[in-house]
Amino acid sequence: MHAGKYEKEYPAKTPLRAARLKELKARLSEQQAQFTRPNEQSKAATIASYRASHILAKHKKPFKDGEAWKEGFLEAADSLFDGFKNKTEIMKAIKDVQMSRNTTTKRCEVMAVDVEEQLRKDIDACECFSLQFDELTDMVDVAQLCVFIRMVFEDMSAREELLTMLPLKGQTRGEDIFNAFMTFARETKLPLFKLISITTDGAPAMIGRTNGFIALCKQSESFPDILNYHCIIHQQALSGKIVQMKDVMDICMKIVCSVRARSLQRRLFRAHLEESDAEHTELLLHTDVRWLSRGKFLARFTELLPEIKEFLKLSKHADYHDKLNDHQWLLDLSFLTDLTHELNLLNVDLEGKDKDVVQMMSSVNTFKSKLQLMSRRLQQRDLHTNFPNMHAELQSQGKRLTQLDIDRYMEHVQNVSSEFERRFTDFATLEPVATYMCNPFGANVAVRDIADKVKSLFDLERDAIENEILKLQKDIVMKAKSTSAPPGKHAAFWELLLDEKYPNLRRCALNLTALFGSTYLCECAFSHMKIIKSKYRSTMTDDHLVACLRLAISTYTPAYEKLASSSQCQVSH
Incomplete structure (x- = not known):
């Protein structure tokens, strides 16, 4: 009966039948969309949640900041999309994005696993790799062993990535470092037969002849015959320290500490600098553990020397004021400032990602030649190029170049040159x-x-x-x-x-x-670690620390759509 009715009202092979069929298909599609559209919207919200969580991780933000991100997005969207016909749909889509603390935590965990899986595939695919190791304590005094990998593929392309960060709960001897790494290597099936070299700092736990980490690696049958190198940047920094000039550093440190250790003195000095229209408003502190610290400290001190003299005179620090008018001491200060500036230029040239050992060796060799040139220029009393502060100080004192005790300074330059030659002998082959x-x-x-x-x-x-x-x-x-x-x-x-x-x-x-030439990547990772595991997140677990650090510095991009498809897609309520 139903078929007869349609045959009568909509005859076959007529435009009327075709129009009716199109209408019925449209209704069916609309009914099906009632079920599929929510699923698509839920998946889109989940992908957005992954992307937003990744951005938070890259900027080293706490998991709970996801809620603040969403709140800010909603506030901004309310103004941005005002007047849009589909504003209600847009606002609903934003509200659907899941950004609670627990959800953001889970997203970061899942993305870190995905990034690590991508790394594993590259390790399996690469032709060979090298490792760099360094160790530092975190906010709660847990020693963290940082390991980076540099992989080289068949097409000669290279990729540097964080391999892992291993907590050392007890002692940090070479044996402890070795055992922790070997446990990791076994659990992850790391193909150690592809390992070419290991680069470390100069700590005894790393390079000790008998029980150091490197010595234990070479004794182990699990390792191939590997090369090992002491970080070039560390060696460069240590070479520069051969120039002590203790009298200069001690006086500068005492003066800076006398100004910065007391709040009142510090405020008065700032006010004095502002009145003098000085380029800087603060003196810098110095610490030996930072590579560029001494050079920057001395450069700032030298630049503010006239203001420092005036301030000490007003403050009645007669002992320091007399020293700052000692011509020989001022020449020593200007020489040390110029020399540490040259060392800092080399240090900056050695730093950076994707610097292979050949580039770093070239920089060191160039600096060795530069030291010889500086020595010759000193002998010829040509100070203008490499010793501008010393040249300016001589002019301000009204002295001639012939009056300069040149042997005194040539000895320091030659000592640095000899130290560079001594420290970099392991690269001779x-x-x-x-x-x-x-x-x-x-x-x-x-x-x-x-x-x-x-x-x-x-x-x-x-x-x-x-x-x-x-x-x-x-x-x-x-x-x-x-x-x-x-x-x-x-x-x-x-x-x-x-x-x-x-x-x-x-x-x-x-x-x-x-080959890795330095442990620069580990040093950078420690800087990121201190931001991630700050005093406000000191209870962070080791697993979460590694996950957040990996997402913050990795060059891999998580597979958002794949992760969303495997997740239980639900909108935020």
């Missing part, structure tokens, strides 16, 4: 190999010597390396391609080599690219 890898078609390639050093470093067959070096020197195609590689990017050239033709040279290039 690596440097010729790095030089060759950066310029394989150089005029005077010592083939046998390079092959010997490659064998010593990376345990590759000497004769095979020697044959490949000779073969490459006569390879016209590769020689032409070498000119198109970007300057300073040795990996770009070695990527072009065929593995079946030059397997050992490619392996050498991969290993060299993997």
Whole structure:
């Protein structure tokens, strides 16, 4: 009967039947949408929740700040979308985003796991990797062992990531560090056979000859024959400390402390600087643990020296005031300021992400040459370029350059130069190999010597390396391609080599690219850690600390949609 009615009212193959069919399909789609639309909206809200939580983690904010973020978003949206026809829908969509403290915590946990899984895949895919280790105590005096990894892939690209941060609850001996790392390596199935080198600071727990972490790694059958290096930046900072000039530093420290230790004195000094229209409004403090501290401290002191003299005179600090008018002491101060400024320039050049060991060695070698140049200029009494503060002080005293006791200062520069030579001897074997890898078609390639050093470093067959070096020197195609590689990017050239033709040279290039030159990334991670686990979040668990730190500094992006699909998508109530 129903079919007969439709046949009569909507005859087959007529426009009337087609229009009716379209109408019925539209109704069905609308009814189905009543069920699917809420699911889509719920998933969108969940994805938004993941994205917002990730932003909070990258900015190292507490989990509870998600609620404040949502409240602020709603307040802003109320004004931003005023007058929009769909304002109600927009406001509802924002309200649906789940940003409670518990939800934000869970989101960060899940995203950290996802990022770690991406890292695991890259570790499995990479050709080789190196590690850097450093240890520091957190807000509640728990020693945290930070480990970064530098992975190199088949195309010679490199990636640096936080591998883990391990809490050391008891002692922090080399044995404790080794046991903690080995437990982690076993649990995560870390492919240690791909490990090329380990870079650490110079602490006895790390580099002790018998029971240090490195010594225990080399004794363990779980580790391959690895290289180990002392952080280049640490060694540079220690080399600079050979210049003590204790009389200068002690007086400067006493003067700064006398001003900054008392609230009244500090306020009066600030007022004095404002009246004098000084460029700065504060003296800096100095601490040995910060690499750039001494240079910045002395530079600020020297810049404010006229104001300091006047303030001490008004404050009746006769002992300090007399010292600040001692011509020899002032020359020593200006010399030390200029020298530490040069050391700071090197330190800044060595810092940064994605700095491989070749770049860092080049910077150190450049500075060694610069020290020789500075010594020659001192001998020639040419102070204008490298010793501007000293030059200005001489002029202000009305002295001639011939009156300067030049040997006194040349000795300090030569001591720094000797200390650099002494401290960087562990790179002596690596440097010729790095030089060759950066310029394989150089005029005077010592083939046998390079092959010997490659064998010593990376345990590759000497004769095979020697044959490949000779073969490459006569390879016209590769020689032409070498000119198109970007300057300073040795990996770009070695990527072009065929593995079946030059397997050992490619392996050498991969290993060299993997080497860490410093523990800079660990130092940066500790700065992030102090913000994340502050005195306001001192009860944070170790798992949450690692999760937040990983999200804050990782270059991986969580798979938001995948995570939302696997989550129970519910809107906020």
